[in-house]
Amino acid sequence: MMIMKILHLLNYVGRGGSESYIKNLINTESDFEHQLLYNIDGGGVEDFQDLGVKTIQCDMKSPLDLRASKFLKNYVKGNDIDLVHTHFMRENGIAFLSKILGMKVPVINTRHMVSQISKKSAFLNKIFFTKNEKIIGVSSLVKERLIEEGAREEKILVLPPPIPLIGQVEPLKKEKDEKWILSVGRFSEEKGILFFIDGLNELFKEIDNARALIIGYGDLEDQMKKKIHNYKLQDKIEIVGYRSRPFDYLAAADLYVNHSKEEAFGLSIVEAGYCGAPLLITSNCGARDYFNEKNGSAKTFQYGDFEEFKEKALEILTKDDLANSLKVNAKKILDKDLNQGQVIKNIESLYEGVISESRKN
Incomplete structure (x- = not known):
């Protein structure tokens, strides 16, 4: 041909x-x-x-x-x-x-x-x-x-x-018993990155052994750093910067959060699912067509709702059975619908x- x-x-x-x-x-x-x-x-x-x-x-x-x-x-x-x-x-x-x-x-x-x-x-x-x-x-x-x-x-x-074709991924090493919360995306208003930092401030009042790693770049980075400084969370939130293939980070994650105010799909959600990270996503992103609470592949929350974000993040981070179930069900969706x-x-x-x-x- x-x-x-x-x-x-x-x-x-x-x-x-x-x-x-x-x-x-x-x-x-x-x-x-x-x-x-x-x-x-x-x-x-x-x-x-x-x-x-x-x-x-x-x-x-x-x-x-x-x-x-x-x-x-x-x-x-x-x-x-x-x-x-x-x-x-x-x-x-x-x-x-x-x-x-x-x-x-x-x-x-x-x-x-x-x-x-x-x-x-x-x-x-x-x-x-x-x-x-x-x-x-x-x-x-x-x-x-x-x-x-x-x-x-x-x-x-x-x-x-x-x-993307991800293949075999070796997760990054981290401190024993430390929980990693991962975010990947552009630092822009529609991605809800400032809401995420505000939400993390509330979440970290309830859990001690967790850190957030934020991968990406964008215009709001200075505002992000200012919020992190004002909340005194420099030891809890790390801005990693841009990574073209952040899969080793995702493979080590105990929770992946999509915090978009609005998003047509959310490819990083798919990448996180492939790497075995439990998913917590907003109901404002198109990937909800596949990853949602109905099929047990993700937990969802309404953008802007700090309490719902905190409760569901804590649930995933503290309940191993739930986290494992989310990972297994997400893998089924990936194999069936997003091959x-x-x-x-x-x-x-x-x-x-x-x-x-x-x-x-």
């Missing part, structure tokens, strides 16, 4: 969830070649290049950037691209204009965000969606938001993001179907 070329569009390339989504799709044994057209290198372009991905820089000033749209159209034609995969509104608008200008290949869009957008942006999105063959929502939460914005329900597929090979296969099957259909027309 001929190799099919997929061109991903990203305005900003850092080391977040959308970048991981694309990197986790890359499989050298598949019939797909992934390329990346980007605007701003936020430190993540080299990661793609290290994976052998061809990267092309193109200025993208706005969703209605005519020059970028012409560049995209010409690049697609000149390099035999089979499908364009957009990941945010700006890039989807540019692809929309390229289609208006005559770009022949199909465009699909993945929605990675669940945050509320302005009426103007929602209006533009509704127009841009008309040139998407399919729209992937990474969770049922995202699907609801897409429908609110005017996307046609029959175009939307709910598919979880590709999962890495099957998730990638589902997305590649979508690529194949859309490309095949476009060639008939």
Whole structure:
């Protein structure tokens, strides 16, 4: 079978969830070649290049950037691209204009965000969606938001993001009887990181042998450090910094906490589950489709509820039977519904179907 070329569009390339989504799709044994057209290198372009991905820089000033749209159209034609995969509104608008200008290949869009957008942006999105063959929502939460914005329900597929191949992990060593609470993510408002530190302050009043390790980076780091200092928790909370593969930390965790105010999915939850960390997650993240109290794979709490967070964290940290049950049930969900090979296969099957259909027309 001929190799099919997929061109991903990203305005900003850092080391977040959308970048991981694309990197986790890359499989050298598949019939797909992934390329990346980007605007701003936020430190993540080299990661793609290290994976052998061809990267092309193109200025993208706005969703209605005519020059970028012409560049995209010409690049697609000149390099035999089979499908364009957009990941945010700006890039989807540019692809929309390229289609208006005559770009022949199909465009699909993945929605990675669940945050509320302005009426103007929602209006533009509704127009841009008309040139998407399919729209992937990474969770049922995202699907609801897409429908609110005017996307046609029959175009939307709910598919979880590709999962990284983790393999065998050796947990980090820690002090005997010490409990580790892990958090992985960007230090931003929507991730709820300041709420987490406030919650830890309440939790540490009830338990002595626990420490929190926070992995990530972001704009709120200075505010985090200030809170930790004000609470006098420097010996209880450690900001580890960014780790591309934090699996040895996760494997040593006695509790993994997702504290998002809003999150489309939450890939780190999956990584934590694979590494055997008991899960405590907010009901505001899309991963609740899979990890929840109904199937016994996670404990959940309402974002902003300090008391519920504290009670459920204490329950997991002090009851070994509960922690083990959460780990076992999460593993069942991962094997059944979030198997890495099957998730990638589902997305590649979508690529194949859309490309095949476009060639008939």
